[in-house]
Amino acid sequence: MDEEKNNPEEFNDPINNNPTQNYEANNYSNNNAPVERKGFNITSMILGIISTVTFCYWYASIPSGIIAIIFSIAGRKDGGRGMGIAGMVLGIVGIVLCIAVYIMAVMFGLAVLDASTY
Secondary structure (H helix, E strand, C coil): CHHHHHCCCEEECCCCCCEEECCCCCCCCCCCCCCCCCHHHHHHHHHHHHHHHCCCCHHHHHHHHHHHHHHHHHCCCCCCHHHHHHHHHHHHHHHHHHHHHHHHHHHHHHHHHHHHCC
């Protein structure tokens, strides 16, 4: 009888007079479950998309691309790794496209100035 009272896994149900198992003993609560943090990777992917779409505007593309790369590096060990890699790739592509567009614009401007001197 003393063993039943000291057993924390079971307690007596006063209504039905049946021993019932305790929920905490069966680990029905998910307090110990690993939590996947995907925030950095999702943010990286969103900023990478913004960087790629707005490559014509350096003031939007360059900062969002840099922050996308930083967030993807910060979220490497978290869940959602594919989104982090996609964010890094899109951030790099956005920065490269932005730099390429402005280099071509400068070269075109110099070519127009050079052609106008003749």
